[in-house]
Amino acid sequence: MLACEPVSIRVPALFSRRRSHLLTHFIVQSTRDMTAAHLPLIAPRARPQSDGVHLEAAAGWLMKSIEACGGNASSKGYRFLKGWLPPYPETSGYIIPTLLALSEETGDPEYRERALAIGRWLTSIQMDEGGFVGRELGKLDKPVVFNTGMILLGLNALARTTGDDEFTASAHRASAFLMSCMDPSGCFVRNLSNDMVHTYNVRAAWGLAAFGKLSHCPSYVGAGIANADWALTQQEQNGFFQNNAFKPGGHANSHGLAYVLRGLLEIHRLTGDRRYLDAVQLTAGRIVALYGGRRRIAADLGPDWSYLSGHICLTGYAQLAIVLFKLFDLSGDENYLNTALCLVDDVAATQNITDTDAPHYGGIKGSLPIYGRYAALQYPNWATKFFIDALLLKKRIWARYADRISV
Amino acid sequence: MRIAFLFNYALVDNRPWKQTLIGELAGNNELFVLFGKNRMQDYLKGYLRRRGEIDVSERVRNTGAASATRRTVGALRELGVPFATVSSVNNKACRDKLREFAPDYVVTALDQKLSAKTLEAAPLFLNAHYGVLPHIKGWNATEWSLLLRRELTVSLHRVAPGLDTGEIFLTRPVAVCAEDSLEGLRGKCQNVALDMYRDFFAAPEHYTAHPQGNEGGATYYAMNRQMKTLVSGLVRAGRIS
Incomplete structure (x- = not known):
């Protein structure tokens, strides 16, 4: 049974002024994106403004997504003809560390308050098994590994920051649930999204291993490592990861690929095991070469790294930038830094930072063009979350690098 | 010829x-x-x-x-x-x-x-590469050479199936001063390359007889605007040898 606090969602009425505004907005966006994609000579790519401007707008949008859910959760996103969507537990969970980082960055306690409120809401909807439901609240009634792992990352952040037993106890239950979903090889085989194995679940394993370190529970760490080891068996010699689609018959995409890379990279940082770093670098090298050669990374990718879609996934761009910034931090290889900077610029160039009164002001689209298959016609909350993470990481890494070079 | x-x-x-x-x-x-x-x-x-x-x-x-x-x-x-x-x-x-x-x-x-x-x-296909070989291969080689090597050279090399990977016949330094812009340096590279081609075609066998290896280094890609700004700052500060 779900124990759920009520959240307020405003549903726009048919033919209301608000609905007309939404319709107009998405028509304008679609036309602009289509023109930029197919007629670049007359519609040049916008040049990004300062990172501070983009960060402030993105943080404002994220807070609006929380306000839209009564302050206790983040809306899944803002969508064509629907406006703000219902709360999304998974991404609300991993938005928590972003809010805590924003609070630290800006000194504004409101971000921390929202993080705590989301944390309390999540503990209230945790299922008896310890897991969390997949998709939007109310759409599924079974717990899902990946969604639980993402929420665990948020609970970890709160447990570490506040020391509150409520979050630690919830994280323990979530961790036990994740362990119960593994087979002896470390592969998550039960309670899976779309009932299929996903290599990107290694990002949930990161949450498990991180909580194991935090709570001094070696079994959680061992389980996280076991899944990371299994994920390594999915990597081909060319760096591609098998079993990494979201749906049966679907293609791997840059979003899921970045999940795998981040999971393995963070487990490397927790354990010091070089094998995970080597695996991430193998794939990241392909990403750098792909982007460098073609100036874009398609949303959908084939096993030979062929481009299987015309649109790009802006979420994937921001996530890959984070991975590449972290790899640069570890290795000092400027190729990683350069590609990460370009990816952040590409995402920033798509952000609306002019219509301050518009509901999409500061948000990041799922796809470019906005009608691309990935999160079509919407601004998913996780796209903006990862963009903020990338900007915050860039600020730290770039300042250090520029200082070192200029000395 | x-x-x-x-x-x-x-x-x-x-x-x-x-x-x-x-x-x-x-x-x-x-x-x-x-x-x-x-x-x-x-x-x-x-x-x-x-x-x-x-x-x-x-x-x-x-x-x-x-x-x-x-x-x-x-x-x-x-x-x-x-x-x-x-x-x-x-x-x-x-x-x-x-x-x-x-x-x-x-x-x-x-x-x-x-x-x-x-x-x-x-x-034999020839190319003048405006960056420090064998270390800096690929795009924006001038900018990457300034950033990573703090020097700028032009190399005349064989075109091979890889990117800037063929053996090197001639290498010349390019003088960089604080007044240079990145695009202005490209003009200097072209002048140096012109001199190199003149010398090469005056006695091609002399240069092709003892080529320099071009193994190693790394391929770099189009440089991001912020990194270019950083490189411009290095040039203006006279930090390039």
């Missing part, structure tokens, strides 16, 4: 050095110029791609192309140098034209890689 020139640059910034080199070599050698791009959409694609990487107008301004009064084709007609156009440097027509002329050397100035098949159409 029989020397072919293979060009397909969508920009005009290297027009002066092309005309100068062809003019100087025309008296004592048999020359043939092949333009490897003749469709508007290919020029447009090339331009759009370059526009994302460089400030086109600044490049043209800084490298003197704006002052070139003649198109290269006009200069070739005046010199009596034969020329032809094909739609791609990597198609059969291009290979056939090259084989028909049977050059000893092919001087290239291209915005794309040559295929292995095209490279089989002549014994």
Whole structure:
């Protein structure tokens, strides 16, 4: 049974002024994106403004997504003809560390308050098994590994920051649930999204291993490592990861690929095991070469790294930038830094930072063009979350690098 | 000597050095110029791609192309140098034209890689690389050389199937001073390259007999605007040797 606090969602009425505004907005966006994609000579790519401007707008949008859910959760996103969507537990969970980082960055306690409120809401909807439901609240009634792992990352952040037993106890239950979903090889085989194995679940394993370190529970760490080891068996010699689609018959995409890379990279940082770093670098090298050669990374990718879609996934761009910034931090290889900077610029160039009164002001689209298959016609909350993470990481890494070079 | 020139640059910034080199070599050698791009959409694609990487107008301004009064084709007609156009440097027509002329050397100035098949159409394809080989290969090699090596050289090398991977015949330093802009340095590189081609064709066997290896290093890609700003700062601060 779900124990759920009520959240307020405003549903726009048919033919209301608000609905007309939404319709107009998405028509304008679609036309602009289509023109930029197919007629670049007359519609040049916008040049990004300062990172501070983009960060402030993105943080404002994220807070609006929380306000839209009564302050206790983040809306899944803002969508064509629907406006703000219902709360999304998974991404609300991993938005928590972003809010805590924003609070630290800006000194504004409101971000921390929202993080705590989301944390309390999540503990209230945790299922008896310890897991969390997949998709939007109310759409599924079974717990899902990946969604639980993402929420665990948020609970970890709160447990570490506040020391509150409520979050630690919830994280323990979530961790036990994740362990119960593994087979002896470390592969998550039960309670899976779309009932299929996903290599990107290694990002949930990161949450498990991180909580194991935090709570001094070696079994959680061992389980996280076991899944990371299994994920390594999915990597081909060319760096591609098998079993990494979201749906049966679907293609791997840059979003899921970045999940795998981040999971393995963070487990490397927790354990010091070089094998995970080597695996991430193998794939990241392909990403750098792909982007460098073609100036874009398609949303959908084939096993030979062929481009299987015309649109790009802006979420994937921001996530890959984070991975590449972290790899640069570890290795000092400027190729990683350069590609990460370009990816952040590409995402920033798509952000609306002019219509301050518009509901999409500061948000990041799922796809470019906005009608691309990935999160079509919407601004998913996780796209903006990862963009903020990338900007915050860039600020730290770039300042250090520029200082070192200029000395 | 029989020397072919293979060009397909969508920009005009290297027009002066092309005309100068062809003019100087025309008296004592048999020359043939092949333009490897003749469709508007290919020029447009090339331009759009370059526009994302460089400030086109600044490049043209800084490298003197704006002052070139003649198109290269006009200069070739005046010199009596034969020329032809094909739609791609990597198609059969291009290979056939090259084989028909049977050059000893092919001087290239291209915005794309040559295929292995095209490279089989002549014994030696040459390229002037505006960066420090063997360390810095690929795009924006000038900027990457300044950032990572704190120096700038031009290398004349064999074109091989990889990117900037062929053996090196000649390397010359480029003097960098605090007043230089990044695009202005490209003009300096072109002048150095012109001198290198002159020297090379004065005694090609001398240079091809003892090439320098080009193994190692790394391939770099179009440099991000913030990194370019950082590099410009290094130049202005006199931090380049």
